[in-house]
Amino acid sequence: MITTAVTALVLTPVVDLDGLTAITLQVRFAPVSGGTTCKAWVQTSLDQGQTWADIFCAAFTTAAGFKIVNLSGLTPRTTVLTPTDASLADDTAEDGVLGDRLRLKITSAGTFGSGSVLSARVACR
Known part of the structure; x- marks a missing residue:
């Protein structure tokens, strides 16, 4: 849940993705009220984090x-x-580079109402 402003909040990485060749990502935002902006960066690492x-x-x-x-x-x-x-610029992606792990980094501005949610899902191939 996102209720207060956060800067570079890092969520626990998904690891052990050796051999990853493709991913489909979905990031969903459901604000209740208030707030200004929310950004989520999906990141990968090539050197074990x-x-x-x-x-x-x-x-x-x-x-x-x-x-x-x-x-x-x-x-x-x-x-x-x-x-x-x-x-990375808003609503852009970098294709061609996938490491053995993924994580989400979040920054938001303003105070979103209780129950505001940012979620991410990934399908790995």
Whole structure:
């Protein structure tokens, strides 16, 4: 639940995803009232969690909604990816890089009403 403003709140990573080749992500936001913005960055790590890189940023305001993206670790990257940590642009994704773990980092502004929820689901292949 998201009720007070949070900055770079990190949730427990999902680990042991060796061999991950693709993911479909859904981030859902259901605010009750109040608040201003809420952002969730899905991140991956290639070095057992020592460093993290944004692969998807879902940005929300005061309206309920959800964002879905499909990413592949098999997509060739012809340019170097400069990893970002909670600074990937709103509603964008980085395809072609999937490590052996995923986590969610959340930042929100304002005070959302009791019962406001941000959730994320992932289908791994």
